[in-house]
Amino acid sequence: MSPIKVRPDVMETKPYVPGLTIEEIKEKYSLESVIKLASNENPLGASPVAIEAINRHAPDIFRYPHNGNPRLNKAIAERIGVTQKNIICGNGSDEIIDLLVRVKAEPGRDEVLSYESCFSMYNLMSRLSGINFRQIPREAEHKHPLKAMTAAVTDKTAIVFVTTPDNPTGLAVTAKEVREMAESIPEQTILAIDEAYIDFATPAAEYDMRPLLKEFPNVVLLRTFSKAFGLAGMRVGFGIMSTELTGFINRARPPFTVNLLAEEAAIAVLGDDKFYNDTVDVVLRGRKMFTDEIRGMGCEVLPSQANFIMFKPTRDAGEVFEELLKRGIIVRPLKSFGLSEYIRVTMGTDVENKIFIDTLKELL
Numbered sequence: 001m002s003p004i005k006v007r008p009d010v011m012e013t014k015p016y017v018p019g020l021t022i023e024e025i026k027e028k029y030s031l032e033s034v035i036k037l038a039s040n041e042n043p044l045g046a047s048p049v050a051i052e053a054i055n056r057h058a059p060d061i062f063r064y065p066h067n068g069n070p071r072l073n074k075a076i077a078e079r080i081g082v083t084q085k086n087i088i089c090g091n092g093s094d095e096i097i098d099l100l101v102r103v104k105a106e107p108g109r110d111e112v113l114s115y116e117s118c119f120s121m122y123n124l125m126s127r128l129s130g131i132n133f134r135q136i137p138r139e140a141e142h143k144h145p146l147k148a149m150t151a152a153v154t155d156k157t158a159i160v161f162v163t164t165p166d167n168p169t170g171l172a173v174t175a176k177e178v179r180e181m182a183e184s185i186p187e188q189t190i191l192a193i194d195e196a197y198i199d200f201a202t203p204a205a206e207y208d209m210r211p212l213l214k215e216f217p218n219v220v221l222l223r224t225f226s227k228a229f230g231l232a233g234m235r236v237g238f239g240i241m242s243t244e245l246t247g248f249i250n251r252a253r254p255p256f257t258v259n260l261l262a263e264e265a266a267i268a269v270l271g272d273d274k275f276y277n278d279t280v281d282v283v284l285r286g287r288k289m290f291t292d293e294i295r296g297m298g299c300e301v302l303p304s305q306a307n308f309i310m311f312k313p314t315r316d317a318g319e320v321f322e323e324l325l326k327r328g329i330i331v332r333p334l335k336s337f338g339l340s341e342y343i344r345v346t347m348g349t350d351v352e353n354k355i356f357i358d359t360l361k362e363l364l
């Protein structure tokens, strides 16, 4: 039998490798408890209000959800300060990235632009749509190369992706810097700002991109319920964009991709201010502690505006990752991002953070 052939873009694509799961590590090293600081998940777990909503709506799951989840769109729009028609929800913001690429970029002609060691979904979704993906080198100290990206835009550039705060560096660019970029980019190129970690950027006003939406119809903001809202497993993300663009995306999208329980959980968590504020508090407290302590160990630590930090240990990063694993702490080595000297660690609870710092001190 001859092996099955699929599209060349797929043949050349390696599957996404997520961080190891807690169960996998427990088994491998015979550990009783494991601390996972690898996937930028919420340190406080899930909101009790969201869990209650899921339980309450469990009997309804034989029904299809309301297509286009208008109740959730309305709740998001009120929080963001836009109209319901400016919102598109998806099965994680990964789906919004996919939809943007498929709606905007023409296969075989257009390209998508981002920078080196960026979030891997921009590449994956582009390639699978037959779109060339181009990456601009970062500036010194891993900074966003906004000027070089702006200069690199051509009439074939369908979308430019900028993650801020960035994953995996944690670095953020200000609204003023993004405004300058928006002013120089042609109207026909979408400027997609991935704000998965925006809730942790301080001071918030300096990083607030919402005013750009009114001025620049090609600006799109991407957000998610996976991080500050603690719903990574429910898969809900959303895009904020012009009504013209949401109209086009609504023509192209498959129905019902946000499931019924995900919609209810997301609506519920939007009303849980305590959970949100407690999450931001524990993350900001942990971020300061991690930054000070790890710098104190003589490591390079990037200034983070996210719920994780990226640092360069004074020993081989791969070794440090393995040694932490043996001691029941999962972090993210950044080899797959092309940053093999670095580690990314998510802020956990205060107790987990202390255990991580004490263990790292021992290892270094």
Ligand SMILES: *Cc1c(COP(=O)(O)O)cnc(C)c1O
Pocket: 040, 091, 092, 093, 094, 095, 119, 163, 167, 194, 196, 223, 224, 225, 226, 227, 232, 235, 236, 237
């Ligand atoms: C975590 C993350 C997301 C969120 O993805 P979901 O599909 O909504 O879970 C988006 N962009 C970046 C850069 C992220 O790190």
